[in-house]
Amino acid sequence: MTAAASAHPGARRGWFLRRFAIAAVLAACALAVAISGNGLELIEGLLWADEVPRGSSSELYVAPNGSDRNPGTMARPFATVDRARRAVQALPEPWNRDVIVWLRAGTYELSSTLELSTGDSGKNGYRVIYQPYGYGTPRQETVALSGGTRVTGWSDPDGDGIYEARTPSGAFRQLYVNGQRATRARAPNADADDYREDAYVPIAHWDSPGYEYDADPNEGNRRIGLKAADVPASLLKLPASQLHRVELVVQRKWAQNRVRIDSLSPEGPLTYLVPMEPERALFGFGPPRIDGQWAHLENAFVLLDAPGEWFLDVDAQKVYYKPRPGEDMKAAVVATP
Ligand SMILES: [Ca+2]
Numbered sequence: 223m224t225a226a227a228s229a230h231p232g233a234r235r236g237w238f239l240r241r242f243a244i245a246a247v248l249a250a251c252a253l254a255v256a257i258s259g260n261g262l263e264l265i266e267g268l269l270w271a272d273e274v275p276r277g278s279s280s281e282l283y284v285a286p287n288g289s290d291r292n293p294g295t296m297a298r299p300f301a302t303v304d305r306a307r308r309a310v311q312a313l314p315e316p317w318n319r320d321v322i323v324w325l326r327a328g329t330y331e332l333s334s335t336l337e338l339s340t341g342d343s344g345k346n347g348y349r350v351i352y353q354p355y356g357y358g359t360p361r362q363e364t365v366a367l368s369g370g371t372r373v374t375g376w377s378d379p380d381g382d383g384i385y386e387a388r389t390p391s392g393a394f395r396q397l398y399v400n401g402q403r404a405t406r407a408r409a410p411n412a413d414a415d416d417y418r419e420d421a422y423v424p425i426a427h428w429d430s431p432g433y434e435y436d437a438d439p440n441e442g443n444r445r446i447g448l449k450a451a452d453v454p455a456s457l458l459k460l461p462a463s464q465l466h467r468v469e470l471v472v473q474r475k476w477a478q479n480r481v482r483i484d485s486l487s488p489e490g491p492l493t494y495l496v497p498m499e500p501e502r503a504l505f506g507f508g509p510p511r512i513d514g515q516w517a518h519l520e521n522a523f524v525l526l527d528a529p530g531e532w533f534l535d536v537d538a539q540k541v542y543y544k545p546r547p548g549e550d551m552k553a554a555v556v557a558t559p
């Protein structure tokens with residue numbers, strides 16, 4: 223008898239199949255594994271809104287301080303979601319009730335993708351549900367499934383307050399510190415998810431305003447003008463190899479454009495920016511180009527000057543981060559997606 227079955231001796235009697243369950247679980251878990259943030263909080267929204275009455279289900283427990291040698295009970299929980307998955311799979315058939323896998327509070331770091339297939343489905347019309355402990359109650363616990371890669375070994379050898387570490391993997395565009403998304407080094411300074419007006423600078427001039435279907439003859443020569451004061455002088459001094467990695471992010475109505483920068487040319491009160499190809503050619507698509515649309519510049523070491531900002535030097539495979547107040551880089555949990 224499996225550990226799970228011994229915890230639930232009634233599990234041998236008449237269980238029935240509800241086929242929709244696995245599709246929902248698969249969709250939810252694919253989403254959760256694809257992100258490294260609060261994955262399970264997303265799962266909740268996709269799982270079943272109706273609560274399963276207590277006593278009508280078999281229950282397994284997983285906790286970050288559990289052990290996969292435990293039987294998966296409340297008092298002696300498993301440590302990994304995959305161990306619970308295997309326990310569910312091993313439950314004797316036919317099922318006669320739903321199975322709930324309760325995840326206790328904490329972050330579950332996945333070393334490989336959590337894969338759910340048809341064999342992990344509910345059986346005999348009964349469901350298998352993975353959800354945070356206390357789901358749907360005020361005492362619901364906060365749970366995250368993280369497929370992130372840890373970044374460790376932070377130090378600040380020159381004492382300037384910017385910490386550095388070797389990166390464990392290639393390029394990445396997001397960094398999480400203690401579960402909070404950090405800000406890719408940018409100007410103007412603002413949080414990554416900040417939508418205040420002063421988090422941006424206005425596009426001062428589009429060479430080619432309007433819609434792409436205006437058949438503008440300048441389409442191929444398009445440049446973007448920013449006020450000279452809105453372009454940090456440090457960017458003008460960057461060697462081309464570094465400048466080409468800097469991105470202009472433009473909020474164009476319902477679209478957001480991200481273009482790498484080919485060149486910057488100060489001309490009087492404006493600094494003109496020529497996007498790299500194919501971004502420049504692709505700028506024709508989407509909503510109209512209107513002077514005053516919001517933009518910011520992102521991804522250069524010289525833009526790393528505010529707490530919470532980070533930068534990846536892909537050539538050196540080093541990542542830099544300026545801690546927020548109160549963050550201790552010796553203890554911080556830092557992860558990339
Ligand atoms: Ca430093």
Ligand SMILES: [Ca+2]
Pocket residue numbers: 407408409410411525526527528531
């Ligand atoms: Ca900055």
